[in-house]
Structure formats: structure tokens, C-alpha cells
Amino acid sequence: MNLSLSREMAGKVLLLHRSLLHARRPVLVTGEPGSGKSTATNLALALLSPPCQVHRVIPNVLRASTHPKTFDRRLLDCIIAACLHPGPSRAIGGKCLILDSVPNGEWIECVARLSAAHDYVGREFLQPTVLDETHTAPLAALEDVKVVVECVGSLETMTPAAVSRFTLLHIGPGDLRWEDAVEGWLQQKEGKLERERVRELTGKHFGGLLSFRRRECQTLVSVTDVTMARMFCHLWDALFASFNIGKVDHFPTVSAEDETLERWSVALVKLFFFCAVWSIGGTLNDEESRGKFDLLLREQHPEAAYPLKANVFQLYVDPTEGAWRSWETKLQEAENRGSGGRAYYR
Numbered sequence: 001m002n003l004s005l006s007r008e009m010a011g012k013v014l015l016l017h018r019s020l021l022h023a024r025r026p027v028l029v030t031g032e033p034g035s036g037k038s039t040a041t042n043l044a045l046a047l048l049s050p051p052c053q054v055h056r057v058i059p060n061v062l063r064a065s066t067h068p069k070t071f072d073r074r075l076l077d078c079i080i081a082a083c084l085h086p087g088p089s090r091a092i093g094g095k096c097l098i099l100d101s102v103p104n105g106e107w108i109e110c111v112a113r114l115s116a117a118h119d120y121v122g123r124e125f126l127q128p129t130v131l132d133e134t135h136t137a138p139l140a141a142l143e144d145v146k147v148v149v150e151c152v153g154s155l156e157t158m159t160p161a162a163v164s165r166f167t168l169l170h171i172g173p174g175d176l177r178w179e180d181a182v183e184g185w186l187q188q189k190e191g192k193l194e195r196e197r198v199r200e201l202t203g204k205h206f207g208g209l210l211s212f213r214r215r216e217c218q219t220l221v222s223v224t225d226v227t228m229a230r231m232f233c234h235l236w237d238a239l240f241a242s243f244n245i246g247k248v249d250h251f252p253t254v255s256a257e258d259e260t261l262e263r264w265s266v267a268l269v270k271l272f273f274f275c276a277v278w279s280i281g282g283t284l285n286d287e288e289s290r291g292k293f294d295l296l297l298r299e300q301h302p303e304a305a306y307p308l309k310a311n312v313f314q315l316y317v318d319p320t321e322g323a324w325r326s327w328e329t330k331l332q333e334a335e336n337r338g339s340g341g342r343a344y345y346r
Contacts, residue, residue, distance in 0.1 A: 005043075008175045009036060016044035019167045020096075026112060026147035028103075028166035030155065034227035036176030037150045038100075040169075045096060052096045052146060055083035059111075060101035071106040080114070084145060096146040103149060104157045112165035114147050178210065178229035185233045194240065197265065201272045205301065206232070209280050212296055217281075217289040232279035239271060242319035266305070267322025273297065273304040274317050281313070 005013065019027045031037045045054060057079055064070040084095055099111055155163055182202050189195040210225050243264070281293045294311040297304055306312055307324050318325045 006175065006177055006180050008172075009040065009177075009180065012169060012171060012175055013040050013043045013047075016040055016169055017047045019169065020044055020048065020146050020148070022167075026114065026149065026166050027169060028149045028151055028155075028163070029169050029171065030151045030153075031171035032173060032224060033152055033222075034224035034230075035171045035173055036226065037152075037171050039176060040171055041098060041148055041150065052094045054096045054098065056098045056100060057083070058100050059107045060104070073107070073110075076107055076110075094145060096148065098148045098150065100150045102153060102157060103151055103155070103162075105159070105162075108149070108158055108162050111147060111149060112162055114145065173224065176226050178206070178225040181226050181229045182206070182233065193264075194268070197268050198236070198272065201269065202232075205272070206276060206280075208300075209276055209296075212293070213280055213284075216292050218285050219283045219289070220285040221283055223283055228279050231282075232275050235275040235279055236271070239275065239317070239319070243267065243271070243322070263322060267317065269303055270305065270317045270322065270324060273301065273306075273312075274315075277312050 016027065016029065019025070029037045029041060045052065057076075059076055062072045062075045062079070064072045064075075080097065083097055097114065099107075149166070183199075186195050186199050189198075206229070210228065213219070277293070277297070281290065284290050284293060290311065290313055294313070297312050298306055304312075305324070306315065310326055314327055315324045316327060316330075317323070
């Protein structure tokens with residue numbers, strides 16, 4: 001897993017691992033979107049020996065086909081039954097069921113009892129006659145089921161009685177840092193030039209851009225720093241493949257004056273700022289916020305070398321030349337212009 005854990009996050013992973021060792025009590029992991037709930041769960045499960053078979057379910061999307069507003073409990077039961085079926089070769093480490101949804105009374109009570117097969121309420125799909133057509137699978141085979149509920153937001157939709165059935169673990173906004181996500185990603189990079197240059201640029205600029213976004217800009221949605229860092233990594237991987245720096249990266253000796261190295265080094269700086277603009281500034285919701293972001297990059301980051309003819313959101317990096325180009329070189333004018341006479345892609 002591409003991740004370098006902070007001390008706080010490592011502690012949460014160990015706590016979750018210890019909780020999973022006690023399979024008869026389900027675990028409720030809370031935290032904001034992108035805070036690292038799934039990361040902590042996956043790491044804690046990876047520490048189990050022997051490993052268990054993992055199934056992930058999103059119960060809130062299980063709606064009756066004839067009445068979309070009605071929760072389909074029967075469908076949830078069938079899915080859980082299929083996941084927990086012992087099968088011809090049972091998983092050595094047992095089963096783990098992860099439910100990823102905002103908990104509500106439609107399903108949380110039954111899931112709270114799921115870790116103990118004899119205590120399950122509502123349906124009888126856990127009976128051996130249903131799980132095994134040969135009628136030989138013992139009910140005790142399901143007693144090692146591990147249950148994790150990954151909850152986004154508060155627990156207002158749960159009753160105190162339901163909450164008391166779970167082991168609670170909260171992943172705070174500072175437990176998984178954006179630096180951890182980026183460093184883990186960089187450690188997987190084989191190219192020395194790419195790895196060192198991106199590490200230098202992110203350490204110097206990324207945190208400041210995130211802080212400016214929080215202080216000065218209005219956004220369409222709430223996005224965590226870790227999520228924006230991951231978006232940056234995905235963008236970089238997708239676009240960097242077009243830059244052929246293999247001949248530079250494997251030079252036996254390269255001096256600072258080497259023209260080829262200097263040219264690609266400048267191109268990597270531009271690519272960094274392009275990825276940062278869209279991963280951090282892509283969710284800005286108005287012209288004012290985008291204007292502030294544009295002004296910040298031009299005034300405080302001259303190394304990006306943005307041309308004056310367009311704002312930073314109207315430019316991309318040409319991978320063949322490593323130069324800024326307008327999106328209009330790739331996109332045609334919209335036939336139907338919106339209000340204000342602007343093209344649809346601006």
C-alpha cells in the first residue's frame with residue numbers, strides 16, 4: 001500500500017487491529033470523507049494472520065425496485081448470506097464484512113448483532129439449512145465473522161443502544177496527513193529525477209496552496225487535504241507518462257548546466273503547478289475565488305512561468321515541448337454559447 005503513516009495514524013491502525021482480534025464485537029469507524037477510514041481498515045486487516053476473506057457492502061443503496069424510497073432488507077440479507085457462505089473451501093482466517101454507509105435504523109441494528117451468529121435478528125439466513133444444501137455446515141462456523149462499519153459524519157442516525165453494541169474508533173482530520181499520502185506515493189517512484197523533483201516541489205509549495213484555499217476561497221464541496229493530495233498524485237501519474245525523460249533520468253553524470261536536464265526540469269515545474277491547480281483549485285466555486293488563486297500563483301510562484309494572456313485554469317502543459325498552451329488549441333468553440341458570451345469550457 002502506497003502510504004507512509006504518521007505516528008497518530010499508526011496508533012489508530014493498531015487499535016483497530018486489536019479490536020478485530022475480538023471478532024464477536026463489531027467495530028464502528030467514524031471520520032470525515034477522505035480522512036483515512038478505509039486506509040486504516042485495510043491496514044488493520046493486512047496485519048491479521050491468517051488473513052481473512054473481505055467483503056464490502058454499501059447497504060444504503062439497497063432499495064426495493066418497485067419502491068425506491070424503501071430499504072430492501074431482504075436483499076441485504078441475501079447479500080450477507082452470500083458473503084458469509086462457508087463454501088467448499090472455507091477461508092482459513094474467517095470472514096470480514098465491511099459496511100460503508102451512513103448508519104440508520106433500517107440495517108444498523110441487525111449488523112450490530114451480526115458478529116454473533118446466534119444473536120442475529122430479523123431473518124434466518126444464518127441457519128445451516130440455508131447456508132449449506134447438505135445441511136452439514138455448523139452454525140458455529142460463522143462465529144469468527146468480523147464486522148466493520150465505516151461511518152461518514154456524526155452518529156445522529158443511531159440510537160445510544162445501537163452505538164453501545166460497537167467498539168468505536170474515530171479517525172480525525174490530522175491522523176492521516178497529506179504529506180503521508182504524497183511520501184508513500186513518491187517512495188514507489190523508480191525515476192530518481194522525478195522523485196526528488198516532485199518531493200522538493202510539494203514540500204515547498206503544496207502546503208501553502210492548501211492553506212490559501214482554506215483561508216481565502218469558497219468551494220463547491222468539502223474536500224480533505226489528503227483527498228486533494230491523492231488527486232494530485234493521480235493527475236501526475238496520468239500526465240507524466242507523456243513526458244519522455246528516460247534519456248535524462250539515466251545519464252551517468254549530469255551537470256547543472258546540461259541543457260536537456262534544465263529543459264525537462266522546467267517542464268516538471270510547470271506540470272507540478274498544473275496538477276496542483278486542478279487538484280486543489282478544481283472545486284473553487286466562483287470567479288472571485290479562481291481569480292484569487294490565479295493571482296496567488298502569478299505573484300508568489302513566478303517559477304511556474306504562466307503566460308499573461310489567460311488565467312491558470314485556461315492553460316495546460318504541452319508534453320512534447322514542456323510549454324504552457326491554451327485549452328483553445330485543443331477544444332473548438334462551443335456552437336451554443338452561454339450567458340456572457342463565454343465558451344462552455346471556460
